[in-house]
Amino acid sequence: MGVLLPYIVMPVAVALIFGSMYGDRYGLINTLIAHLGIPAIQWHSDPLASQLAIATMVNFRWTGYNTLILLAGMQAIPHDFYEAATIDGAGAVRRFFSITIPQLRPTLIFVIITATIGGLQIFDEPRLFDQAGRGGPDSQWMTLTLYLYNLGWGNLNFGRASAVAWLLFVVIVLIGLINLGVTRLIATNEGRK
Amino acid sequence: MATTLPATAAAPSTNRPAPTQHKRRRRLSAVGRPNPWVYVFLAVVLLGSVFPIYWSLLIGSGDSSTLNDPNKSWWPGGNFLSNAAKVIDNDSINFWKSILNSIIVSTVVAASTVFFSTLAGYAFAKLRFRAKKGLLVFVIATTAVPTQLGVVPLFIAMSDFGWTGTLGAVIVPALVSAFGVFWMTQYIGQALPDELIEAGRIDGTNMFQTFWYIALPTTRPAAAMLALFTFITTWTNFFWPFIVLNSDNPTLPVSLATLQGSYFIDYSVVLAGALLATLPLVFLFIVAGRQLVAGIMQGAVKG
Numbered sequence: 001m002g003v004l005l006p007y008i009v010m011p012v013a014v015a016l017i018f019g020s021m022y023g024d025r026y027g028l029i030n031t032l033i034a035h036l037g038i039p040a041i042q043w044h045s046d047p048l049a050s051q052l053a054i055a056t057m058v059n060f061r062w063t064g065y066n067t068l069i070l071l072a073g074m075q076a077i078p079h080d081f082y083e084a085a086t087i088d089g090a091g092a093v094r095r096f097f098s099i100t101i102p103q104l105r106p107t108l109i110f111v112i113i114t115a116t117i118g119g120l121q122i123f124d125e126p127r128l129f130d131q132a133g134r135g136g137p138d139s140q141w142m143t144l145t146l147y148l149y150n151l152g153w154g155n156l157n158f159g160r161a162s163a164v165a166w167l168l169f170v171v172i173v174l175i176g177l178i179n180l181g182v183t184r185l186i187a188t189n190e191g192r193k
Numbered sequence: 194m195a196t197t198l199p200a201t202a203a204a205p206s207t208n209r210p211a212p213t214q215h216k217r218r219r220r221l222s223a224v225g226r227p228n229p230w231v232y233v234f235l236a237v238v239l240l241g242s243v244f245p246i247y248w249s250l251l252i253g254s255g256d257s258s259t260l261n262d263p264n265k266s267w268w269p270g271g272n273f274l275s276n277a278a279k280v281i282d283n284d285s286i287n288f289w290k291s292i293l294n295s296i297i298v299s300t301v302v303a304a305s306t307v308f309f310s311t312l313a314g315y316a317f318a319k320l321r322f323r324a325k326k327g328l329l330v331f332v333i334a335t336t337a338v339p340t341q342l343g344v345v346p347l348f349i350a351m352s353d354f355g356w357t358g359t360l361g362a363v364i365v366p367a368l369v370s371a372f373g374v375f376w377m378t379q380y381i382g383q384a385l386p387d388e389l390i391e392a393g394r395i396d397g398t399n400m401f402q403t404f405w406y407i408a409l410p411t412t413r414p415a416a417a418m419l420a421l422f423t424f425i426t427t428w429t430n431f432f433w434p435f436i437v438l439n440s441d442n443p444t445l446p447v448s449l450a451t452l453q454g455s456y457f458i459d460y461s462v463v464l465a466g467a468l469l470a471t472l473p474l475v476f477l478f479i480v481a482g483r484q485l486v487a488g489i490m491q492g493a494v495k496g
Contacts, residue, residue: 004489165344168339169341172337
């Protein structure tokens, strides 16, 4: 149950908590990696680092949730499959890749698609990653929704904001379709082996 | 498949001695018995899930220098209450008002979502009317439309109504959700036998009485789940309240954002505020955590 605890923390609070950990100079993360001999990472100026930092916030909140969905999917796999495979001499790794993953396919597709669509829409975390809330000085961690907000309520250009919303919608539909195709492809290849 | 598998599977079995009876039994039971590394991994995941919350307590109970103090104590300090008082007394964020607003909005939205979703779900699952299937598909299809698409027209509508800055602007658009309708349709379809409804109709109940006395009580478990998730989603929702409300009449996430946007960030105060805003849901989690887990595992979808 502990893994679900992050789900009840509001994204705004998550952003504030992680924001305080990702300080550029004395932040917790930079202090920790300094002990490992890694130089301080500029979380608020390096594009990749800032995107990683925001991704960890989203992961923190949703990992437990998706774990439970996958767990429910796994519990629905008949136990006989595992017993049969064990008798046939399959090790734990083989059982995982040859039974669990193929049987979990619909659940995995669901989780991947909802997570991708959710990820495309993030707003709270990038908005609160720094005080200005404009996606960084060079738009390093600008997301579509943040861009939409800045256009609509920063520049009061509702027309452009709507256009961004439509583009977001198209991207979501496209990525949903691509995801579906790719997961189908992977799954059928696995079945053929 | 039949041609390739034996070749790879036969090779190891020939140069490995046949497992003894004892060994085989151990391997069978090994399906359900993880090795120590699994516990290590789980411990790390659990730590990752809980640590940020502990971190907010750690910093939120220190003073303004705690965050950047390299020799900080790993035990919470004694300043949480004074930091919390700074959050509550901060004039720019209206803490009590925002917590009251959050409670009102989340409760009203959860209650009305459950009520209207149950009504619609009952109709979709049990009543016969024209274009029923098409309408249901249409309702479900709207869940694929991102909130962002509706935000601009909705904001213009709210401005025209003169509702911006009022709680109505947050509550009214959320009174019913497509997911709720879908969820209740599914549940009523499988949990409420037609015979019960027929029995009620024979006993002379009218349409609404049938719904109220027969459908509503049987849907209680699903309704409770829907209420719980709607409450949490509404409580943590930031995007729309942030657009349509202002800091004079905010919900909790909006006032937290205001707290962070102040000129100088004192993280001990900000994180005390983050923790304060989370505490009500922590209590909810302690009381209803099991139902939350069960709800997600039954297929509740993120809001």
